[in-house]
Amino acid sequence: MHLQWFPGHMTRAIRMMEEEVKLVDGIIFVLDSRAPFACMNKRLEKVFSNKPVLYLLNKSDLVDQADLKKVIKIFESQNKRVITSVGVNEKSLKSIYNAIFDMLKPVLDRYKQKGVKKPLRAMVVGIPNTGKSTVINLLTGGKKARTGDKAGVTKDKQWVKVKDLELLDTPGTTPPSFDSQENAKFLAYIGSINDDILDFNELAIELIKYLTVNYENAIKTTYNIDVLDKTPLEILEEIGAKRGALKKGGEIDYDRVSKLLFTDLRKGKLGKILFIDNGND
Ligand SMILES: Nc1nc2c(ncn2[C@@H]2O[C@H](COP(=O)(O)OP(=O)(O)O)[C@@H](O)[C@H]2O)c(=O)[nH]1
Ligand SMILES: [Mg+2]
Structure with a gap:
C-alpha cells in the first residue's frame, strides 16, 4: 500500500491556498496533536511564508503532557508560534484569542502608523477533521455575526466578527504532508484518511x-x-x-x-x- 496525493490535486489545493492567503493578515493553522507534523506540508509553509502563522496543537486532550512538551519544543526550535488547544473546551477560547492578537499586534501597529483603517483579518486552515469548524465556532460563540460582503476581491467571501478581528467564515482545507510514508500512515491511524482505501x-x-x-x-x-x-x-x-x-x-x-x-x-x-x-x- 502506498498512500499518495495525486500531484494535480496537490497543486490545485496549493494554488487555492495561495489565493486565500492574500486576503488575510494572519493564519491559524489547526493541527491534530496526535500527529502534528503529518498535518503539515512543506509546500504550504512556503505559501504562508510572508504571513504570520499560529499553529494550534488542537485535540491536545488526546495526547500526554510530556509528549506535548516534546512537540512544542520542536516547533519552538523552528521559530514557529505554537499553542495547545482543546477546541471542544471553552477554556481554550481565551488563550487562542490572545495568541491570535499577539500574532497580529505588529500588523495592527503598522496599520495604525500608516493610518490604514481596515480590520484585521485571519483565516483558519488545516487538513480535514483537525477541528477547524470547532475552533471557528468557539471563537465566534456559534453566533456567526456576518460582516457582509466587501467590494473587490472579497466579494464572494463571508467574514465573521470576533471582537476586533474578522475571520474567514469557511475554513481552508489544506493538503496533508505525504512527504514521507510514515506521516501518511500516521494520518491513516488517527482516521484522517478515508478508511475505504486503507x-x-x-x-x-x-x-x-x-x-x-x-x-x-x-x-x-x-x-x-x-x-x-x-x-x-x-x-x-x-x-x-x-x-x-x-x-x-x-x-x-x-x-x-x-x-x-x-x-x-x-x-x-x-x-x-x-x-x-x-x-x-
Ligand atoms: N477530543 C477532541 N475532539 C475535538 C477537538 N476539537 C474538535 N474535536 C472533534 O473533532 C471532530 C472534527 O472536528 P471539526 O471541527 O468538524 O473538524 P474540521 O473538519 O477541521 O472542521 C469533531 O467530532 C469535533 O467534536 C478537541 O480539541 N478535542
Ligand atoms: Mg469543518
Missing part, C-alpha cells in the same frame, strides 16, 4: 511495530499480552485470539482483529499516543 491488515502490523518501540506498555496493558520477543504478526494474532476475532474453524480473522485494533486506538483505549517520525526533529 489496507488495515498492513497498517495493523505497522501500528504494532510503532507501539512496541514507542509505547512499550500500551498493548501489554490493553490486551494483557506479553509482547517481548514476539513479532508484530504474532502479537496481532494473540490480540485476535484474546478478543475472539476468529473465523468459524477457529483461525484468526485478520480483517476483524486489525479493525478492532484501530477502533481501540481511535477510542483512546490504548492510551494517549503521539505519532511522530523521528525524522521531524
Whole structure:
C-alpha cells in the first residue's frame, strides 16, 4: 500500500491556498496533536511564508503532557508560534484569542502608523477533521455575526466578527504532508484518511511495530499480552485470539482483529499516543 496525493490535486489545493492567503493578515493553522507534523506540508509553509502563522496543537486532550512538551519544543526550535488547544473546551477560547492578537499586534501597529483603517483579518486552515469548524465556532460563540460582503476581491467571501478581528467564515482545507510514508500512515491511524482505501491488515502490523518501540506498555496493558520477543504478526494474532476475532474453524480473522485494533486506538483505549517520525526533529 502506498498512500499518495495525486500531484494535480496537490497543486490545485496549493494554488487555492495561495489565493486565500492574500486576503488575510494572519493564519491559524489547526493541527491534530496526535500527529502534528503529518498535518503539515512543506509546500504550504512556503505559501504562508510572508504571513504570520499560529499553529494550534488542537485535540491536545488526546495526547500526554510530556509528549506535548516534546512537540512544542520542536516547533519552538523552528521559530514557529505554537499553542495547545482543546477546541471542544471553552477554556481554550481565551488563550487562542490572545495568541491570535499577539500574532497580529505588529500588523495592527503598522496599520495604525500608516493610518490604514481596515480590520484585521485571519483565516483558519488545516487538513480535514483537525477541528477547524470547532475552533471557528468557539471563537465566534456559534453566533456567526456576518460582516457582509466587501467590494473587490472579497466579494464572494463571508467574514465573521470576533471582537476586533474578522475571520474567514469557511475554513481552508489544506493538503496533508505525504512527504514521507510514515506521516501518511500516521494520518491513516488517527482516521484522517478515508478508511475505504486503507489496507488495515498492513497498517495493523505497522501500528504494532510503532507501539512496541514507542509505547512499550500500551498493548501489554490493553490486551494483557506479553509482547517481548514476539513479532508484530504474532502479537496481532494473540490480540485476535484474546478478543475472539476468529473465523468459524477457529483461525484468526485478520480483517476483524486489525479493525478492532484501530477502533481501540481511535477510542483512546490504548492510551494517549503521539505519532511522530523521528525524522521531524
Ligand atoms: N477530543 C477532541 N475532539 C475535538 C477537538 N476539537 C474538535 N474535536 C472533534 O473533532 C471532530 C472534527 O472536528 P471539526 O471541527 O468538524 O473538524 P474540521 O473538519 O477541521 O472542521 C469533531 O467530532 C469535533 O467534536 C478537541 O480539541 N478535542
Ligand atoms: Mg469543518
